[in-house]
Amino acid sequence: xxxxxxxxxxxxxxxxxxxxxxxxxxxxxxxxxxxxxxxxxxxxxxxxxxxxxxxxxxxxxxxxxxxxxxxxxxxxxxxxxxxxxxxxxxxxxxxxxxxxxxxxxxxxxxxxxxxxxxxxxxxxxxxxxxxxxxxxxxxxxxxxxxxxxxxxxxxxxxxxxxxxxxxxxxxxxxxxxxxxxxxxxxxxxxxxxxxxxxxxxxxxxxxxxxxxxxxxxxxxxxxxxxxxxxxxxxxxxxxxxxxxxxxxxxxxxxxxxxxxxxxxxxx
Amino acid sequence: xxxxxxxxxxxxxxxxxxxxxxxxxxxxxxxxxxxxxxxxxxxxxxxxxxxxxxxxxxxxxxxxxxxxxxxxxxxxxxxxxxxxxxxxxxxxxxxxxxxxxxxxxxxxxxxxxxxxxxxxxxxxxxxxxxxxxxxxxxxxxxxxxxxxxxxxxxxxxxxxxxxxxxxxxxxxxxxxxxxxxxxxxxxxxxxxxxxxxxxxxxxxxxxxxxxxxxxxxxxxxxxxxxxxxxxxxxxxxxxxxxxxxxxxxxxxxxxxxxxxxxxxxxxxxxxxxxxxxxxxxxxxxxxxxxxxxxxxxxxxxxxxxxxxxxxxxxx
Numbered sequence: 344x345x346x347x348x349x350x351x352x353x354x355x356x357x358x359x360x361x362x363x364x365x366x367x368x369x370x371x372x373x374x375x376x377x378x379x380x381x382x383x384x385x386x387x388x389x390x391x392x393x394x395x396x397x398x399x400x401x402x403x404x405x406x407x408x409x410x411x412x413x414x415x416x417x418x419x420x421x422x423x424x425x426x427x428x429x430x431x432x433x434x435x436x437x438x439x440x441x442x443x444x445x446x447x448x449x450x451x452x453x454x455x456x457x458x459x460x461x462x463x464x465x466x467x468x469x470x471x472x473x474x475x476x477x478x479x480x481x482x483x484x485x486x487x488x489x490x491x492x493x494x495x496x497x498x499x500x501x502x503x504x505x506x507x508x509x510x511x512x513x514x515x516x517x518x519x520x521x522x523x524x525x526x527x528x529x530x531x532x533x534x535x536x537x538x539x540x541x542x543x544x545x546x547x548x549x550x551x552x553x554x555x556x557x558x559x560x561x562x563x564x565x566x567x568x569x570x571x572x573x574x575x576x577x578x579x580x581x582x583x584x585x586x587x588x589x590x591x592x593x594x595x596x597x598x599x600x601x602x603x604x605x606x607x608x609x610x
Numbered sequence: 611x612x613x614x615x616x617x618x619x620x621x622x623x624x625x626x627x628x629x630x631x632x633x634x635x636x637x638x639x640x641x642x643x644x645x646x647x648x649x650x651x652x653x654x655x656x657x658x659x660x661x662x663x664x665x666x667x668x669x670x671x672x673x674x675x676x677x678x679x680x681x682x683x684x685x686x687x688x689x690x691x692x693x694x695x696x697x698x699x700x701x702x703x704x705x706x707x708x709x710x711x712x713x714x715x716x717x718x719x720x721x722x723x724x725x726x727x728x729x730x731x732x733x734x735x736x737x738x739x740x741x742x743x744x745x746x747x748x749x750x751x752x753x754x755x756x757x758x759x760x761x762x763x764x765x766x767x768x769x770x771x772x773x774x775x776x777x778x779x780x781x782x783x784x785x786x787x788x789x790x791x792x793x794x795x796x797x798x799x800x801x802x803x804x805x806x807x808x809x810x811x812x813x814x815x816x817x818x819x820x821x822x823x824x825x826x827x828x829x830x831x832x833x834x835x836x837x838x839x840x841x842x843x844x845x846x847x848x849x850x851x852x853x854x855x856x857x858x859x860x861x862x863x864x865x866x867x868x869x870x871x872x873x874x875x876x877x878x879x880x881x882x883x884x885x886x887x888x889x890x891x892x893x894x895x896x897x898x899x900x901x902x903x904x905x906x907x908x909x910x911x912x913x914x915x916x917x918x919x920x921x922x923x924x925x
Contacts, residue, residue: 462837
């Protein structure tokens with residue numbers, strides 16, 4: 344049947360072919376088995392305006408240089424595998440479209456910073472996940488109800504923004520504090536703590552607030568807002584960190600909602 | 611959708627919706643300059659419902675298509691989304707080597723597995739069932755098993771098979787590229803074994819798979835390293851993809867009826883008399899032999915009917 348589709352479409356008047364562009368990518372390469380130092384390498388790729396940077400990387404890997412190494416999985420901004428620095432900004436390769444970049448100049452692509460470089464665009468995520476695990480990112484509840492735990496729409500709304508985290512590390516690896524102090528929990532761990540601290544069904548808020556009330560906890564945050572800018576999910580990361588700081592100061596997660604600035608609606 | 615599922619229309623199951631989309635395009639009613647897709651109109655839902663109940667898919671349309679579903683219809687076409695067959699297991703997540711023999715200590719759950727709850731269709735939330743029910747059961751049962759299981763004697767070099775496979779692919783010095791072979795496999799599977807199938811299309815793609823298997827013997831990869839070798843990973847995965855594609859096509863050709871996601875244009879009716887049973891595929895010879903019949907044997911497993919009696923699907 345699909346064959347019939349192809350015939351059907353070619354029988355119609357041929358539409359103008361979609362314009363392709365030659366785009367130059369300059370990629371920071373590093374293979375610890377071969378290279379003493381990372382180096383930059385140029386690749387020219389034919390791309391459409393609607394292609395993503397991930398498509399460009401695939402074209403290079405599949406057609407030019409199979410050794411180019413990067414992580415990716417779902418390819419549409421859900422799995423969080425392909426965070427990288429694109430033209431100096433942390434972004435997901437699968438959510439960065441060529442049409443949104445200035446292709447009159449080369450596109451610079453390198454691994455995210457602050458985590459040990461493994462190979463090309465791949466970093467060791469283990470320190471990142473270690474911090475994540477430390478804040479106990481799971482529901483802590485002593486009761487065992489017969490049915491689901493009921494929550495009102497307003498209670499859910501309280502932590503809705505931080506449920507969107509995909510653990511891509513774009514925020515943590517854009518944070519200048521994290522770059523210089525790898526012991527800092529980092530924005531992503533705090534975002535995920537926030538997601539449970541303010542969940543009405545959870546009983547572990549105080550445990551998490553204690554963990555984060557540490558010199559390597561929330562107080563390291565200098566409200567640079569790099570994390571908020573980097574987040575590919577549009578999470579108000581700096582605001583979430585501020586709410587956790589606030590809860591520590593009050594000694595409780597039960598902040599009256601009226602005390603908080605309204606969450607801006609995302610476009 | 612009125613013409614395809616007059617009662618529930620747009621809420622028809624995905625196999626039906628997928629076929630409608632492809633059929634509309636095949637009959638020349640597709641949208642766009644190439645008439646090669648259909649339009650999904652959800653503007654009647656309004657901004658609030660779309661933003662709050664369907665935020666991800668709304669954002670995908672905006673990001674990748676430049677289309678705002680609040681104001682305009684979204685171009686759509688079916689794609690491969692989920693594998694309905696898989697490693698046979700029982701309801702405890704234990705892997706079966708035939709209709710009822712348990713492989714001790716081996717568990718499978720998720721999309722790799724097939725508990726056969728929903729048979730030949732992918733319905734909404736199938737994968738939640740895989741995760742929440744069978745993932746949990748497999749995990750719990752594996753824990754119970756491990757508590758009392760004894761170690762079994764291992765052969766001389768138990769990893770030899772895998773290290774041999776990895777080294778063979780890593781050092782292969784042929785001329786074929788992985789990316790090119792995989793693209794051809796994907797395109798031909800889409801063309802001949804997707805939402806509509808015939809004996810002719812399946813025979814055609816059988817040939818393609820055979821040819822690609824031969825070309826696969828002549829691959830090479832560029833990354834010869836031992837660290838994060840994703841080139842190697844993709845090459846090994848392609849070998850497995852070829853195996854799986856062959857099993858899918860061989861089984862589909864053997865099932866001369868239409869059922870759920872398996873639609874044979876040459877056998878459009880469901881045939882409960884002959885085919886109300888699961889296909890079991892066994893590797894019985896050299897997987898690289900030319901003819902699939904020389905290395906795949908097919909068997910059947912009865913369907914367990916519980917609360918819901920089979921009936922005609924009318925929507």
